[in-house]
Each structure stands twice: as C-alpha cells, then as structure tokens.
Amino acid sequence: MAGALILGNAGLLDGLRATTHWRTLQTMQELFPNVTVDSKSHVVKAGKVITSAGISAGIDMALLVVAEYCGEAIARATARHMEYPFPKTNERRIDL
Numbered sequence: 001m002a003g004a005l006i007l008g009n010a011g012l013l014d015g016l017r018a019t020t021h022w023r024t025l026q027t028m029q030e031l032f033p034n035v036t037v038d039s040k041s042h043v044v045k046a047g048k049v050i051t052s053a054g055i056s057a058g059i060d061m062a063l064l065v066v067a068e069y070c071g072e073a074i075a076r077a078t079a080r081h082m083e084y085p086f087p088k089t090n091e092r093r094i095d096l
Contacts, residue, residue, distance in 0.1 A: 004051045008032040016046035021054040022096055042090050053092055060087045 004020035005028060007013050017036040020028050029037045038044050042057045043064055052061040063086065067075035079086040 002028075004028060005031070007049065007051065008035055012049060013046075013051075016049060017044050018046060018049070018051040019044045019053050019057075020051060022092070022094065025096075039096055040092060042087065042092050056093065059084060060090075063087065 002020045002024045004013065004018050005024060008018070008028060008031060013032060014034040017038050018028070019025075019038045019041050022039075025037055025039050028035065041053070043050065043052045043061045045064065050061055050064065052058045059082075063075045063079055063084075066078050076086050
C-alpha cells in the first residue's frame with residue numbers, strides 16, 4: 001500500500017495537497033475527496049507532511065528533507081555520494 005493512502009486513511013491529508021504513485025492517484029482521489037491530489041509533482045510538501053510519487057520520488061523526498069535541515073549543498077553532496085542525480089525539477093519523470 002502506498003504511504004500516502006495510509007496518511008489519507010488517518011485523516012492527515014485532509015485539506016492538503018498530496019501525491020502518490022501513479023497507479024494509486026485515482027484511488028487516492030476517490031477515497032479522499034478532501035485531499036487535492038497532485039498528479040504533476042514528484043514530491044509534494046504541504047505543511048509538515050511530505051508525500052512522493054513512488055520509489056525514486058521517495059529518494060527525492062529524502063533529499064528535500066536533507067536540504068531543508070542541512071542545506072542544498074549537503075543534499076547535493078549526499079546525492080553525489082549515492083551516485084544518484086539531484087532532481088533538476090519537481091515534475092514527474094513519466095507521462096501519465
């Protein structure tokens with residue numbers, strides 16, 4: 001199950017913008033009408049809640065957290081150490 005669905009089921013996404021894996025976007029919209037489902041973003045930060053669009057987006061989400069707490073230079077160095085490209089944009093990497 002996608003993590004965003006767990007958050008939605010707990011009511012933690014009500015009134016917020018959120019995203020999830022592309023296969024779960026429609027289900028999320030149907031189950032949680034009080035959530036603004038973002039199908040264009042790879043990572044969505046809404047207040048204290050961050051959701052992502054799947055596995056690689058989860059890595060991008062983690063890099064966002066590192067950037068927020070330690071600065072972008074540390075986040076970029078972390079991505080380089082992992083041999084992972086630092087995200088250039090927040091757009092999804094596939095066409096839906």
